[in-house]
Amino acid sequence: MIGAGNVSSHLAKAFDKTGKNIIQIFGRKTNYARSLAESVSSGFITNLSKLTTEADLYIVSVPDNILTEVLEKINIQNKLIVHTSGTVEMKVLQKTSENYGVFYPLQTFTKTKNVDFKNIPVCIEANNKINLDLLDELAKSISENVKHVNSEQRVTLHIAAVFACNFSxxxxxxxxxxxxxxxxxFDLIKPLIxxxxxxxxxxxxxxxxxGPAIREDYxxxxxxxxxxxxxxxxxxxxxxxxxxxINHKKKK
Amino acid sequence: MIGAGNVSSHLAKAFDKTGKNIIQIFGRKTNYARSLAESVSSGFITNLSKLTTEADLYIVSVPDNILTEVLEKINIQNKLIVHTSGTVEMKVLQKTSENYGVFYPLQTFTKTKNVDFKNIPVCIEANNKINLDLLDELAKSISENVKHVNSEQRVTLHIAAVFACNFSxxxxxxxxxxxxxxxxxFDLIKPLIxxxxxxxxxxxxxxxxxGPAIREDYxxxxxxxxxxxxxxxxxxxxxxxxxxxINHKKKK
Structure with a gap:
């Protein structure tokens, strides 16, 4: 697991629960990396030069704006690598390995709140059928809602998620x-939400x-x-x- | 019940369930008034000149922009009258009766979806202690979440509700x-919502x-x-x- 933030933490714990063996966590911050590693009984590193070459799969879960920089430091001899971004195109991974894909769980993750992966849509994509099948099997081990989604559809999903979740x-x-x-x-409006x-x-x-706008109650x-x-x-x-x-209503 | 829209319908059905006797429904549209009246076994009128004088309580639940016009047509000889608006001040009722108040259920109502009133905050206000006690008792018959809220607080609650519910x-x-x-x-983002x-x-x-904004992921x-x-x-x-x-984050 490359990354020790929200997405990585929730994914690692979900995989750990299904008996997957997480070998190593990379985190830029020692305390994040150590804490996640402890909770899934894995090793941890804070320097990518120490990245294991023993894993079957490398999951890169870091902010989009440092993804390229992180990928440049990864040396994994054509092992399967995926990122978990909603927006970044799959092909950014092609310089890192011949086997690559995307593993995007469509959910909002907060460190202090557990989520049940069962209903979370996991959107996967891969560079070939063999890798897609591998990711499909992995995704199905944690979720009943696995979708094959290409990079263009994925960014659309991410934008919809930003409106419906982040902006809400x-x-x-x-x-x-x-x-x-x-x-x-604030408790007063919780039932309404x-x-x-x-x-x-x-x-x-x-x-x-x-509400007032749809009723045009000026x-x-x-x-x-x-x-x-x-x-x-x-x-x-x-x-x-x-x-x-109001305009939306008038347009229809 | 003066009004046969969403709020009135849900309230009437909730009162009916607790055994309250709904004498009459007023609705401007015959089909709305008749349909609601049938579902709560009451009479109905479409002209306010035929408004009964026999009720203990008159609940006016009409859009804010026609409330004044409706009130001018009501003749109830100082019986207790309330409106259900989140925004209109209580004192608009003082010309209609010496006994008045507000009965504002803080929820979003859609005709085709039932709601359980038990957890819905009902915000009440009245012109004196006797009427407040009456409304309190009535509110508690349908909800476990009754609040005494003045007109200024109520508009604040309504604004918060517009942001959190209507805009979301x-x-x-x-x-x-x-x-x-x-x-x-759209099913793909339902778990996220x-x-x-x-x-x-x-x-x-x-x-x-x-999301990207709070991470400043430009x-x-x-x-x-x-x-x-x-x-x-x-x-x-x-x-x-x-x-x-982004600005919100920087301000803190």
Whole structure:
């Protein structure tokens, strides 16, 4: 496992549970690498020159912007190597080995929260059928939701995930800050957040849309914008998203 | 029940379940009023001049922008009247009756999806202690989560709800459209949406933030913006929300 961050940690633990033998963890920070290595009973290194050549598979799970730099330091004699990025094209790996692929789990990972891999879509891609079959088998050992996805589809999935997950979570943060400033508990809107996410499991999101914008209730929107003048950094987000919802409705 | 839309329908059914006697439904559209009336075994009217004077409580659940107009047509001789709006001040009711209040269930309601009121926060307010006690008792008959909230706090709650629910749902819609255009199923990101909403039940949202923006991964952001040039109507939302997340992080 090359990388000791969120994705790598959750993957390593999931593989460890299914009895896979994790030989070595590489992490740039000693404490991250050691802590993950301890939890899956593997060795660890903080320098890629010490990378084992004994592994059957190398999983590179590092931020996209250092991936190329990390790959340049890897010497694995054509062993199978994959990255876990949602956005980086598979072919960046072709300089590192003749056998390569992608192993992208479509989920949001936080160190302090366990996830059950069973339902997580794992999107795989490989340079040939043999490697694809290997990754397919590996992915199926942790997930019941394995998809073969090419690099172009994968970036689309990642963008959709950024909207639906990262940006939604930021909207929760805004709600939290607004409530906190008024001494109201964020707990009050937790059932609402839960229901909103549950509703789209069975309803197309556009059919589940509620609120002042979709009703074109300009009076409420104006009242909200007035209150939001205390929060100029959030007011423009309220304005742009309300406008988009109204325009979206008119376009249909 | 004055109104036969989403909020009114869900409330009427919840009250009916607890054995409350719903005498009359008013709806501007005959089919909506009749259908709701049938499901709770009540009468219905489509003209407010026929409003019963026999009820103990009148619940006005209509869009904010027609509330004043509806109230002007109501003649109930100082019976207790409440509205269910998140944003309208309680005192708009004082011309209609000497006994008034607010009964605001903080949830997103869709006609085709049942909700369990038990965990829904019901925010109440009243013009005096007697009426507040009456509303408190009524609210507690359907919910275990009853809060006394004044008009100013209520609009804050409503704004937070718009961000966390209405806007998040719109982001799900964007994800859905992007995936659809690329022949990818929205089902693929449903586990992610579920996990994102679940995570904040136990984690402060800012601590749960993941994705390219919070990592300041400009390379991925650029790659996404390039792909999003096919979706100009969504590209600016990606840009503004990414910037806000990056600035938010720097501010802390």
């Amino acid at each position: 979570n930021y909207l929760y943060t805004i709600a939290d800050e607004i409530l906190e400033k008024h001494d109201l508990s 839960q229901e909103t996410a549950e509703k789209i499991q069975t309803h197309k999101p556009i059919k589940a849309q509620t 009076q409420t929107i104006e009242a909200h914008l007035k209150t939001l003048s205390k929060f100029p950094e959030f007011k423009d987000i309220y304005e742009i998203l309300s406008k988009k919802i | 749902n719109y982001l799900y819609t964007i994800a859905d459209e992007i995936l659809e255009k690329h022949d990818l199923s 579920q996990e994102t909403a679940e995570k904040i039940q136990t984690h402060k949202p800012i601590k749960a933030q993941t 390379q991925t952001i650029e790659a996404h913006l390039k792909t999003l040039s096919k979706f100009p109507e969504f590209k600016d939302i990606y840009e503004i929300l990414s910037k806000k997340i």
